[in-house]
Amino acid sequence: MTEYDSGARASRDLIVIENLVREYQVGGQTIRALDGVTLTIQHGEFVAIMGPSGSGKSTMMNMIGCLDTPTAGRYCLDGFDVAHLSEDDLAMLRNQKIGFVFQSFNLLPRTTALENVELPMMYLGVPSKIRKQRALEALQRVGLAERVYNRPNELSGGQQQRVAIARALVNNPVLILADEPTGALDSRTTEDILNLFEELHAQGNTIVLVTHEDEVGRHAKRIVRFRDGRVELDTGAQRKVGVPKHVD
Amino acid sequence: MWIEIMRVAWRSVRANKMRSFLTMLGIIIGVMAVVLSSAIGLSAKAGVTKQVENLGTNVLTVMPGSASSGGISRGFGSASTLTTSDATAIAEQDPDVQYVAPLVSSDQQVVYGTNNTNTAIEGTNAEYPDIKNLTMAEGRFFLESEVNSAANVAVLGSQVEETLFSGERVNPVGQTIDIGGIPFTVVGVAASQGTSGFSNQDDAIAIPITTAMNLFTGSDTVNQILVSAKSQDVMDQAQLEVESTLRVQHQLSAATADDFQISNQATILNTLSGVDRILTLLLDGISAISLLVGGIGIMNIMLVSVTERTREIGIRKAIGAKRSVISMQFLLESLMLSVSGAIVGLILSSIGTEIVSKLTQDGNLLSPVAVGASMGFSVAIGLIFGVYPARKAANLKPIDALRFE
Ligand SMILES: Nc1ncnc2c1ncn2[C@@H]1O[C@H](COP(=O)(O)OP(=O)(O)OP(=O)(O)O)[C@@H](O)[C@H]1O
Ligand SMILES: [Mg+2]
Numbered sequence: 001m002t003e004y005d006s007g008a009r010a011s012r013d014l015i016v017i018e019n020l021v022r023e024y025q026v027g028g029q030t031i032r033a034l035d036g037v038t039l040t041i042q043h044g045e046f047v048a049i050m051g052p053s054g055s056g057k058s059t060m061m062n063m064i065g066c067l068d069t070p071t072a073g074r075y076c077l078d079g080f081d082v083a084h085l086s087e088d089d090l091a092m093l094r095n096q097k098i099g100f101v102f103q104s105f106n107l108l109p110r111t112t113a114l115e116n117v118e119l120p121m122m123y124l125g126v127p128s129k130i131r132k133q134r135a136l137e138a139l140q141r142v143g144l145a146e147r148v149y150n151r152p153n154e155l156s157g158g159q160q161q162r163v164a165i166a167r168a169l170v171n172n173p174v175l176i177l178a179d180e181p182t183g184a185l186d187s188r189t190t191e192d193i194l195n196l197f198e199e200l201h202a203q204g205n206t207i208v209l210v211t212h213e214d215e216v217g218r219h220a221k222r223i224v225r226f227r228d229g230r231v232e233l234d235t236g237a238q239r240k241v242g243v244p245k246h247v248d
Numbered sequence: 249m250w251i252e253i254m255r256v257a258w259r260s261v262r263a264n265k266m267r268s269f270l271t272m273l274g275i276i277i278g279v280m281a282v283v284l285s286s287a288i289g290l291s292a293k294a295g296v297t298k299q300v301e302n303l304g305t306n307v308l309t310v311m312p313g314s315a316s317s318g319g320i321s322r323g324f325g326s327a328s329t330l331t332t333s334d335a336t337a338i339a340e341q342d343p344d345v346q347y348v349a350p351l352v353s354s355d356q357q358v359v360y361g362t363n364n365t366n367t368a369i370e371g372t373n374a375e376y377p378d379i380k381n382l383t384m385a386e387g388r389f390f391l392e393s394e395v396n397s398a399a400n401v402a403v404l405g406s407q408v409e410e411t412l413f414s415g416e417r418v419n420p421v422g423q424t425i426d427i428g429g430i431p432f433t434v435v436g437v438a439a440s441q442g443t444s445g446f447s448n449q450d451d452a453i454a455i456p457i458t459t460a461m462n463l464f465t466g467s468d469t470v471n472q473i474l475v476s477a478k479s480q481d482v483m484d485q486a487q488l489e490v491e492s493t494l495r496v497q498h499q500l501s502a503a504t505a506d507d508f509q510i511s512n513q514a515t516i517l518n519t520l521s522g523v524d525r526i527l528t529l530l531l532d533g534i535s536a537i538s539l540l541v542g543g544i545g546i547m548n549i550m551l552v553s554v555t556e557r558t559r560e561i562g563i564r565k566a567i568g569a570k571r572s573v574i575s576m577q578f579l580l581e582s583l584m585l586s587v588s589g590a591i592v593g594l595i596l597s598s599i600g601t602e603i604v605s606k607l608t609q610d611g612n613l614l615s616p617v618a619v620g621a622s623m624g625f626s627v628a629i630g631l632i633f634g635v636y637p638a639r640k641a642a643n644l645k646p647i648d649a650l651r652f653e
Pocket of ligand 1: 024025026031032033051052053054055056057058059060
């Protein structure tokens, strides 16, 4: 088992993407979902990826999350060039460095909230006692201490998403990825979840979030706007002007 | 972590109870076939042993005719080459022979009062009960003097007694019955002997051989001669003596084959266990096919399960499950199906064999070899037929699995 522990890494760059291309073959036709994306995200940022439907946001998130492999281009996560890693290495990388929050929650059915949150630790090999304790802490952190033994079908959408966030947090990942995490929630619940993300950001977590809604995007500190598989606008990049480049 | 993976696999087996049960059914039937086929083997063996004990382990049976003439088996008793003088010669000349009982049989109508039945009339001599280990329920067997005087006396088998005297509150001993229209005095009723080979010994009447020949067969040929050796150790000598005596009696030249057949318990046992072997083979075939079909059923359901749970696989992979973890989960599930099937099959068949062995009093019929073999076989089937679905699950790309609808 490879341990991915960045330790005292010199670089502040968490995500380095260069000329990333992802093509799909559909019925003999080639669709370029990502058409040469170059993007750098640093530790501790809160980035919202926005853009019209079909512009490649989800494809980008799957690349960042190491769930999909690029057709061309380079992607380094926390210093690891993803192209050089085996499938099992990628599984461990996802396990230890990334927490996923999906639009459709993606909790395991017929499995209690507690067990869902324990899952990433189980795959890491954490002993069951510590696992349970940490899962309970994570659930408490998202305000679900009372519903730990409920199964997903016994929870509301907002509660399910909280469980998913607890699951994303529990291995202390360096990066939390959320693809339209509030897409299936009403405005009140959306507000709750976003406050939770802001809290996590305040605690030093790096968050990359995909959204359609400007309301949601406003919570982020940086907005990357996609169009036709390219970065159309990057507020972070603009802000970077005048900031001295970090040299190690 | 492995305990959790087992729990997950078990939960999935239990989540679809009916489906899991139906999937297991193939294995259940296969395991039951394995265990029951070995039980039938054991029971047949026990049955044969019991009959051999009934008959006495030192008995030779002489039948007329050869096993094969001109390459074609004519079967036992198809020629009439044995006579009462052969029996007398064996009794007089062969030192290792203890008792000799010639046997003639014919089917006759038997009547007592308003009851009647058609049964086998066995003509024999007074040594017959000694050879057959026959015990009397009532009265006595007929005496040598009655054989010599061709008396009209009869000893009833227990079943014949029941048929003829049902509803009659009389002691059969001393009563007169009609055999083939001729009156006989019942002198005794034999205790139940059970079936021997393919004939029911309780459904027969023994009368003096002389009487039988006078009244029913009209010749001095006999159907068979039962011979008992002095002890089990001299069986082979006794058999050789009987053979040479009969060859002299029948004036066979050295070049001629025997015109009679001598079989001992070993040969009878062989014939019986040959039948039993075919049966066992048949059942083994059925169990092998059933287990194979059961395995295919498991593979089928596992493939369905992998497809159904593609999304779950995607979630697990996204969260960090390695290929080995995913494949182990599905392999364990398939193992659980096959092993649970085997356990259910073993429980059912042990209940079955328990009941049968209680009824037949054949002792324990659950063979440890069959239990071990069927268990081992089921584990192997669970593994073999689980590998492909498990690999299929492990090979799914995380993003494809997550996007699966
Ligand atoms: N598995 C796939 N096979 C073929 N084409 C795909 C696949 N996934 C995405 N695409 C195509 O890639 C392009 C980008 O899709 P993507 O899902 O990244 O868009 P998006 O920005 O997330 O859109 P939305 O806001 O609607 O979620 C689309 O044209 C889409 O049709
Ligand atoms: Mg999308």
